[in-house]
Amino acid sequence: MSLSNGRAYLAIPGPSVMPDAVLQAMHRPSPNIYEGELHDLTASLIPDLKSVAMTDQNVAIYIGNGHAAWEAALANVLSRGDTVLVLVTGLFGNGWGAIAAGLGVQIETIDFGAQSPIDPDRVAAHLAADTEGRIKAVLAVHVDTSTSVKSDIAALRAAMDKVGHPALLMADCIASLGCDRFEMDAWGVDVMVSGCQKGLMTPAGISFVWFNAKADAAWGDCVTNYWDWRPRIDPAVYYQYFAGTAPTHHLYGLRAALDLIKDEGLDEVFARHAQLARAVWAACDRWGADGPLSLNVADPDSRSHAVTSVGIGSPLGDTLRRWCESKCGLTLGIGLGRDPADGYFRIGHMGHVNGHMIMGALGTIDAGLKALAIPHGSGALEAASQVIAEG
């Protein structure tokens, strides 16, 4: 018998759960795009987008998903024939590198595997060997969603500074913004990209590029009029924010989402994600005490607070996901980019999630392990609820 009727929970690492406040804000007729409320609302987003990234610099909005922001960021600072260093901790590092290659940029890659963060010392050694200053930018993914590996971006900047390399530091925070602490200015990040459908809780369709004066000065010949970030941050007329018609309803939705973050407080948002993540890890540790299940990332400091990748052996990742969805209405993330993909699943715990949702997701997984007779250690739910019970 299926128990899936009721409110479904999409526990994948983006798109994330949409708050009712976001849905309600979007449920409205098209606004006047020439003047009035929409113009004021758009202007009001800019300071709040800068605060979630902890920057006083610039932010440009693009109509497009995270891939669009990847391309926009690169196109504005690079010229054909330039070289970038791509740091890979999962599928998304390679994805961003492929966008650079498509622009006619040379890529050098350091691959840290699927279970470890960026090693700043290896990056420093690579940059130190670049005595001609060939490398124009370093591309780092803060949280790689495919592996749930989180890297220390401040330590990466420190390593770049130690060897005195002038490359721009570009960070992908698509999976981490509004979930894991990220401080663009304090950490010395020159360019940062994110999307709206993960920690920012808005349906997929708009994305953002934050950049500082150093990045703006790098300006390269890859950029075309549409992707140029300058008119978007300083529009002489309203349509230049978006190089065309505004994504009207996304803007209303995003306004509501940023208000939720503001009302809760960014530090509280980070703390909530951290505690919920610890509950997920506590359950996984107990399940893994017996049987095939294990957390993908061993060191808690290198684990995302927004998504958790779990190895369980092929084909049990898919078997368990299917059971959770059809039996209980819980959709888990696939083993994206892993080999074999059906040996993994991912739990998305980003954005609009709270204690009872996480306990429900963990309870469902626990029931799935039992229903499918997958060997597992006991006490997972008790361990998770102990974490939830902390202050």
Ligand SMILES: *Cc1c(COP(=O)(O)O)cnc(C)c1O
């Ligand atoms: C989701 C994601 C992307 C891609 O974003 P799309 O909106 O799917 O284009 C890139 N990088 C990271 C880290 C992501 O989590």
